[in-house]
Amino acid sequence: xxxxxxxxxxxxxxxxxxxxxxxxxxxxxxxxxxxxxxxxxxxxxxxxxxxxxxxxxxxxxxxxxxxxxxxxxxxxxxxxxxxxxxxxxxxxxxxxxxxxxxxxxxxxxxxxxxxxxxxxxxxxxxxxxxxxxxxxxxxxxxxxxxxxxxxxxxxxxxxxxxxxxxxxxxxxxxxxxxxxxxxxxxxxxxxxxxxxxxxxxxxxx
Numbered sequence: 030x031x032x033x034x035x036x037x038x039x040x041x042x043x044x045x046x047x048x049x050x051x052x053x054x055x056x057x058x059x060x061x062x063x064x065x066x067x068x069x070x071x072x073x074x075x076x077x078x079x080x081x082x083x084x085x086x087x088x089x090x091x092x093x094x095x096x097x098x099x100x101x102x103x104x105x106x107x108x109x110x111x112x113x114x115x116x117x118x119x120x121x122x123x124x125x126x127x128x129x130x131x132x133x134x135x136x137x138x139x140x141x142x143x144x145x146x147x148x149x150x151x152x153x154x155x156x157x158x159x160x161x162x163x164x165x166x167x168x169x170x171x172x173x174x175x176x177x178x179x180x181x182x183x184x185x186x187x188x189x190x191x192x193x194x195x196x197x198x199x200x201x202x203x204x205x206x207x208x209x210x211x212x213x214x215x216x217x218x219x220x221x222x223x224x225x226x227x228x229x230x231x232x233x234x
Contacts (some may be wrong), residue, residue, distance in 0.1 A: 048077075068092050083107050 034137070051071040058073075062082045068089040079100035084107070092112040099119040107127045115135045122142035132152040136153040149166065150211045155175045159182060166186040173193050180200040190210040194217055201221035 073097055078102065 038085075043189070045133060051068065053071075053073045053076050055074075056076045056185045058076050058081065060081075061078065063084070064082075065085045065087070066083075068086055070091050071089070071096075072093045074093075074095045074097070076097050078097055079102075081099060081102040081165045082177045083102075085105070086109070088105040088110075089108065089112060090110040092109055094114045094117055096115070097117040099117070099122060101121040102119065103125070103228055104122070104124040104127050105123050107124070107166075108130075109128065110130045111132075111133065112129065114137055115133075117137045119137070119139045120141055122139065122144075124142075124144040124147050126146050127144065128148040130148075130150055132149060134152070134154045134157050136156045138158045139162065140158065141161050142159075143165075144167050145165045147167045149165070149172070151171045151173075152169065153173045153175075154177045156177075158178045160178055160180050162182040164184045164187050165180075167184075167186045170188050171191045171194070173191070174197055175195045177194070177197045178228060180198050181200050182199075182202040185204070185205045186207070187204075189204075189207040190208045192212050193214070194214045196204060196216045197214075198218040199222040200218050202223070204224045206221075206225070219229050221234075
């Protein structure tokens, strides 16, 4: 019955039911695929979304994901406008050419994730883990990062200009060819942090 309800919900979303809020609660959406779908004002709570695939999502304004678990998800050509993610865990996210506009993330754990050629503007993260995060040629300007663990992350060719990091961790993180214009690091752990081949903590000794 739950699987049947899930299929009906996905079909409804894929049909582009604009204006009506779509809601998934306590559902197992493992292996679900959203292709050319409208997720405007969709609300997903306490759901499992392992192996979720999202392709060509052009409308996801005010999408809310609460207390969810992701595993090995793939997102391609997805636009998320003003989405919100809270109390969730994401493992193995793979994103390509994804746009996150005014993304808010709170108390979430995002591990072993890769983003390539993605646009994450004015994102706000608080009390989150981004350990082993891999971002390549992404635009991530004007972000506000508060108490975010970015240990062992790898950022290459990314724009992080005008971002603020407060009480975060950059332990053994690596940044190559990154735009750090007007970036502020306040009370952050920078042990082992390498920027363009230079270990920053050694410069401060």
